[in-house]
Amino acid sequence: MKKVNIYFNRWFSxxxxxxxxxxxxxxxxxxxxxxxxxxxxxxxxxxADVAGTEPAVxxxxxxxxxIDFCRSNEIDIFIPRLHMMDIALHAAQFxxxxxxxxxxxxxxxxxxxxxxxxxxxxxxxxxxMEIPEYHVVNTAEQFKTAYEDLVAKGLRVCFKPTETEGGLxxxxxxxxxxxxxxxxxxxxxxxSFDEAYRVLxxxxxxxDLMVMELLEGYEYSIDCLADENGRLLAAVPRRKxxxxxxxxxxxxxxxxxxxxxxxxxxIPFNFNIQMKYGGSVPKLLEINPRMSGGLHVSCLSGINFPxxxxxxxxxxxxxxxxxxxxxxxxxxxxxMIMKIFAESTIQDAVN
Numbered sequence: 001m002k003k004v005n006i007y008f009n010r011w012f013s014x015x016x017x018x019x020x021x022x023x024x025x026x027x028x029x030x031x032x033x034x035x036x037x038x039x040x041x042x043x044x045x046x047x048a049d050v051a052g053t054e055p056a057v058x059x060x061x062x063x064x065x066x067i068d069f070c071r072s073n074e075i076d077i078f079i080p081r082l083h084m085m086d087i088a089l090h091a092a093q094f095x096x097x098x099x100x101x102x103x104x105x106x107x108x109x110x111x112x113x114x115x116x117x118x119x120x121x122x123x124x125x126x127x128x129m130e131i132p133e134y135h136v137v138n139t140a141e142q143f144k145t146a147y148e149d150l151v152a153k154g155l156r157v158c159f160k161p162t163e164t165e166g167g168l169x170x171x172x173x174x175x176x177x178x179x180x181x182x183x184x185x186x187x188x189x190x191x192s193f194d195e196a197y198r199v200l201x202x203x204x205x206x207x208d209l210m211v212m213e214l215l216e217g218y219e220y221s222i223d224c225l226a227d228e229n230g231r232l233l234a235a236v237p238r239r240k241x242x243x244x245x246x247x248x249x250x251x252x253x254x255x256x257x258x259x260x261x262x263x264x265x266x267i268p269f270n271f272n273i274q275m276k277y278g279g280s281v282p283k284l285l286e287i288n289p290r291m292s293g294g295l296h297v298s299c300l301s302g303i304n305f306p307x308x309x310x311x312x313x314x315x316x317x318x319x320x321x322x323x324x325x326x327x328x329x330x331x332x333x334x335x336m337i338m339k340i341f342a343e344s345t346i347q348d349a350v351n
Contacts, residue, residue, distance in 0.1 A: 006310065007034040007075040007099075009066060010054055010082035011044045017296035018079075018306040019047030025307040027316075034073055046338060058083065063090045070099040077102065077310050081290055085110060100313045102269045104289045109265055113289050117162040117208055123284055128260040129275075130283045134212035136162060140201040146211035147173065147193055156214035159196070161207055165288075171196065172214060217277025219285075220251070222258050223298040224273065225305050227312045230266025232259055234305070234321050236298045241328075246294065248301045249326040254282060261287065269309040270295065300329045 006022060008015050019033045035048035038056065045051040050073070055065055063086050070078055078094060078101045080087045087094075088103045088110055095101075104110045112118045117136040124131055133155060135146035143159075150157045160170040167189070174190040182188055200206060218239055225234040235258035239247045254275060261273055265287075272292035274285040292298075295305055301323035312318045 001030055003030045003032045004077065004310070004314065005032050005034065005073060005075045006077045006079065007036075007066075007070060007073065008044065008048070009035075009078075009080050010037050011035070011079075012081070012293055013043035014293055014296055015044040015081075016047035017299075018291060019044075021296065021299055021304055022307045022310055023047075025304060025311075027307075027311070029311075031310075034069075034075065036069065041338065046336065059086060060090075063087055063093075067093055067097065070094060071097045075099045077313055079291075079306075079310075084290065085114060102309060102313055104267055104271075106266070109267070110289060113267075113287050115162050115208075116160075116286055117210055119287065120210075120284070126264055128264055129257050130278075130281050132213045132215060132278065132283045132285075134210050136208050137211055138205050138208050140197055140203075143200050143209065143211060144197055150211065150213055153213075156216070157193075157211060158214040159209050159211045162210050163207070213278065215276040215278045215283055215285075217279065219274070219276040220254055220282070221292055221294055221298075222254055222273040222275065223292055223295050223305060224258050224262065224267075224271050225303070225308055225312075225318075226262055226266075226268055226271070227318065228268050230262055230268050232262035232320070233308065233312070233318055234303050234323075235259070236301045236303060236323055238294060238298050244330045246297050246329050247326065248298055248323065248329065250323075257282065269313065270305055297329055297331070301327055 023031055023033065033048045034050045035045050036052040036054045037045055038054050040051060040053050057065060062083050066087060078099050080103055084103060087101060088105060088107060091101050091103060091105055112122050120131050120134060123129060133150060137143045137146050147157055157173045158171060170189060171191045172189050173193050175192050177190055177192055221238045223236050223238060224232060226232050235255055236248050237251045237254040239249060241247050258273060267289055270291040272288040275282040276285055291306060299305055303321055303323055308318050
């Protein structure tokens, strides 16, 4: 059986797990995994058979780097994260060299999913799920007005950039903070309104921020798998519990939301819906049109999300699948030797 060549461009460290999940697939399909990153020692590359260094370029130059890499290495499947929009814009050039790109090709939809403010408007119009109370602002005065409006409704307030990944830029407004106590404690996401307003007032305008109600219930990531046409094949709600504990559990209303999202937007392959409860109501945080940072945990449900996406992209038959019993999971760090050096070369390698 011919090996399938699979390429990951710059990914998070957890791509190490995705690569091994694909490699150890249930069908015994042989794969060779390629990966690139600006840092050749990055953890994600340790799961690859062939690793390379990415150049410090953007836009069409970066896309051309990826095209050349796919051509020279006869890549069958390309799973991008970095510069996803640029790559999607030029997906036809990858088709032309025989490389299948696992990316949403609805460019308008992809652009909206990458901008939380625009996507909230889209979801609001569709009515398929609830969204938090929010305002999009780019001046200090707009920020103040938005904050006062939400507080008047009896809501706690947080804010984050409309274009970001993970928790970058997320802050909770807390006016009862003790700066001295915080100085001797952990770095916190809390900030007072006055401090935030002072910082934002230092610029005439700033990149769009979403000022929104703080949801204080359980947070769920719904990891989803769809075929190339966006037909939902699997959905696993994964809940953050205390510490490092994670729970994969059947929540009918969240599974229904996954079905509605798939039917409405037809997002292909792997995607992730992040929800958080406000009281008894699950509300949207964001949708990521890619594998989530915790997808390898959801795979403990028995569903190999990364491999099944690859199988579907290659034209294999993937039937809808559900997981069985609820699963409680966690993780511990695993030390790993990346390379053995002679004593005289260790300091050179570190430097």
